[in-house]
Amino acid sequence: MSHGKLKTSLFLNYLVHGMALIIVAQNIKELGANWATPLATASYVLSGVGLGRLGAYLILGYLSDKIGRKQVLMLGMLAYFTFFIVSPFNHNVTIAYGLSILAGVANSAFDSATYPTFLEIGDKNKFASILLKAFISIGEFILPLVVASLHNNGMWFGWSFIVAAVIVLINFVTILTTKFPKQQSAIAEEVAQQSPFSVNKKRLIAILLGVYSYTSMAIMIWFTQWISLFAIDILHYDALTSHTLISLYSVGSILGVLSIFFLLKKEFSATKLLVLMSMISLMSLIVVTQVAQPTISMMAAFLFGFSAASGVMQIGLNLLIQLFPQNKGILTGIYFMFGSIASFTVPLITGKLSQFGIQVALQSNIIVAIIGTLAVIGIYFAYKTVHQTDNLSASREKINQIDQQIVGLLQQRFEAVTAVSEAKRQTAKPVFDPKREQQVLTKITSYSQSDKLAPHFKKIYQGIMDASKDYQTELNKIGGNK
Template sequence: MEIPSTTSRVNLQKWRLALTLYLNYLVHGFGIIILAQNMTALSGAWHVPLATVSFVISGIGIGRLVAYLITGSLADLLSRKLFVLLGMGCYLIFALGMVANPSIPVAYGLAILAGIANSALDAGTYTTLVEINGGKGDGTILIKAFVSLGEFILPLLVATLANHGWWFGWSFLVMAALILLNLLNVLTVRFPNRAELKQMAAHAQAAHPTNTNHRLGATLLLLGYGYTSMALMIWFTQWVTLFAQQSLGMGETAAHFLLSLYSIGSISGVVVLFILLNRAVSELKLLVSLNLLATVALAALLWAGQTPWVANLTSLMFGFAAAGGIMQTGLTVFMKLYPARHGMVTGAFYFFGSLASFTVPLITGVLSKTSITAAFGGDLVVGLIGSCLMIGLALTHHQREEK
């Protein structure tokens, strides 16, 4: 029998590690929207109004706020694998705890734990994927495909449970089962060691010198984009189902299907974006054009969504543009500014994303007291701001190139 070459074994280990990391983000796709998709059921189980459930959801943002800067910095010093395992453990406790019919304070604590899980996974995963791909950020784009796959599956699962009158908690137990299955993979794969990481960081630092003034301006714009890009997606996924039911007059299945179409668009966007980036299409051009497309799609859904095909098409377009990996592309651009501090950059970028996770449910909870249309329509303002930030980044880069 022929013995595989060292290169073949290394490639096999690399792809097994990558797949293991990606599978965690299928679970994360559940975690992002599982509370929002079960808002009505949780409201009934806890005997509280929807605004209280929205408040609980904001705890996810608190967890991210508490953890991101810490996990990001520590990821540059400690084991990447440790943070991946920490993230999985926190998500497991969250999923099992939510089906135990907790009090509101306990539920809020579990939501905070889900935020910590998200930050720990990001700290261990984004950095690892960049490092096993020779410093390239293309591999991080595929994370969004697995997130979108989870976001596609969960609404269908929730709608099926609701249509059959089954217990909503099964959606949380499915999430827990997926975590336990993937834990077997994580425990047996090899992550890059610290010596390898130091060597790659030194090489990257020498290969990507950056002007200090340009880096400062780009940093501020990208930190702002960390907020708007996350807010844009969270706003949509939290409220599109209720908006479709109460403002567009859709039935429950059709309303949930809009979120599934968003996820299909997201997966399609990942594929297209991955191909374009591998063909050296400008990351800045993609950041500008896709943010503008997402904003146009939102405007069309708000003003012409009463027509079913328009609602379906715009949800698909929005998913393609806003959730097809464009946030990860922004992070890749950010990482290039600080090639030796990937963990710190990831933590800072997603710290601002976590501000969105915390503030969006609070803002939309207040707006929902006016109307569901007002709650959902605020996302259009976020889209406009994000587009302006990326246009500013492109102009800054263009001015630097001219010099």
């Protein structure tokens, strides 16, 4: 089954999810007016999303394994639908906070159900779920355009919410009638038992991936939260250049996802890719914070989006699930929970750091990027050593099988030698026949497909014939005593 319809719906879901991530911030002025709150209080409502995600990931991850992916996904879609349809009409700030929490819950339901489903669809490209990140970025790219065109045409801001609600609704009906792949826990357990990793190594990789989930999410939020202010206040760029930096970051992100998807399809090593991308992120971050030249800043912002927001977090999740395939849902929940801790703590941490200046606030992101890079380097080496031992044991297993065949053939050869020995004894011929040995060695050389190996084969055959002579001498002794 190709699951084309299912995949299309899942991708569309993430496009809407991308819109949901920024829809409140994009309409904050109008929403704030509805709630009759100052801007500072209005933006406080945004923190509800982080709270909802943090609280829901574990439960929904667990439910995704126990009850089913489809059910959890539909729950998430209902939650998003409610959020979109109620938000533009709501005039109460407490309800607005509740709706933000609901959006967070919807987000965790989507992740807990969708990523495991993608793995269970069993695509040839096991990293197909990385494209979900591209749809998030497209949603984040489209929404500001929709908001701006509504504004420019003097239309009601709430239409942006209604558009998203309608897509969710259509998708809900589609999902309702779509068959999901079978949950693969039984097969997965078997695979897990054959895993070449030791328990300790698995634990180490899991911890490093947990760290990476946090840092990879943190560096993105950190950057997007402070870059515009940094560009205006510290680098003294004009408003247009400063906002262009964020747009280039988004375009870089979409191109990054497509590049990663392509490279993984071409069997490029996932762990190598993580190291490479982390290093590019780190380097471009250093350039952004140290060089005050618009063109260079733009290139660095693009490269940062290309490397840091390119689905690297999703690669980490794929590695984690491959390591522990039994409970995909709960693992996805735990993994993204570390990410949502980042979305919760980064605004707090950077808020404190900004007391020392915006420069300090943005530059500290370099430390997070270094920690993330060290984590992926650790993961890379953990996989590398396993692959080596893995190859070694596979090759030795092959040698064992070949040896078994060789000994079987040697057995037959010695049986033939027994007959030769008997014939020679009857005609009183000597055991050693140098002419015949030379013949055998010449034939062996001609059988060999490699000139390099021929002398080694000759050596082996001389050994076989020496053993053959010893064996014949033994036979003659017994025969002579008869």
